[in-house]
């Protein structure tokens with residue numbers, strides 16, 4: 001029998017036999033290098049508007065190549081993330097209690113957070129954990145990083161800020177090209193507000209259950225953002241629901257490529273022409289998985305006007321999502337703002 005690491009939150013510390021259980025993801029990992037990548041690919045240095053349009057309408061997700069982020073920066077991010085998550089759980093909690101959530105906050109069990117970075121759970125009922133722990137880093141806040149006395153957090157925050165500068169550049173280019181395709185006017189510039197950028201660094205602990213119920217690293221959802229730019233390190237597990245044939249497909253990690261998801265705000269901005277793609281993360285019994293997501297939103301005062309929707313702002317949307325998660329335990333999403341009775345599929 002092996003005991004899971006003391007760095008895991010107690011609810012993830014299960015004993016398991018060395019003989020590993022059947023896990024969907026084991027097969028995925030083995031086949032990762034053999035399967036052909038099904039996702040469309042966009043070259044950031046020469047964005048082909050036609051290809052981008054097809055990726056946005058047919059898929060709502062694409063792989064970004066030639067993004068210009070040095071690979072050394074990505075490995076450094078990975079090293080820092082490992083170092084922090086590997087701290088003993090109780091010291092990790094104490095460490096994050098000592099810094100402001102405007103710098104970095106720590107959560108586990110759910111990716112749903114309040115604007116202040118606190119994990120948001122359903123009021124009552126079964127506790128239904130996602131097998132994930134994470135760090136939330138709002139890039140919008142003046143970081144005050146010089147005032148942080150914890151070198152581990154201070155240095156990681158600095159590195160994340162440099163990474164954030166690259167991501168802002170990427171998000172602006174992608175959004176600019178999508179705006180051209182959608183013929184958005186200059187009045188709609190506020191639809192993407194880089195000051196809302198936020199990073200999430202995740203560790204998906206190893207997980208082994210001999211018996212279902214099935215546990216998810218992150219269960220099926222759409223992102224609320226305009227766009228999400230995701231970097232997954234080495235270990236796969238991300239799956240997307242292909243809008244083409246409604247089948248789950250692996251979005252495997254390929255070195256030096258990033259994954260771009262269109263989020264709910266982009267679906268609304270495009271009046272449902274582009275899709276906010278459904279995705280989920282599988283658990284893995286053999287390896288821990290790390291990823292970093294960048295999420296960017298419309299400006300707080302920016303009203304989204306789109307024929308299929310009531311005019312709404314991102315804070316209206318976020319408040320509705322938070323209320324639904326608290327009371328229903330799930331995000332209802334865009335259908336709350338639709339003018340017709342057409343509920344999202």
Ligand SMILES: O=C(O)CCC(=O)C(=O)O
Nearest residue numbers: 202223232238281291293
């Ligand atoms: O870790 C991943 O690959 C995906 C994370 C994700 O979907 C999210 O944070 O919304």
Ligand SMILES: [Fe+2]
Nearest residue numbers: 221222223279
């Ligand atoms: Fe997501």
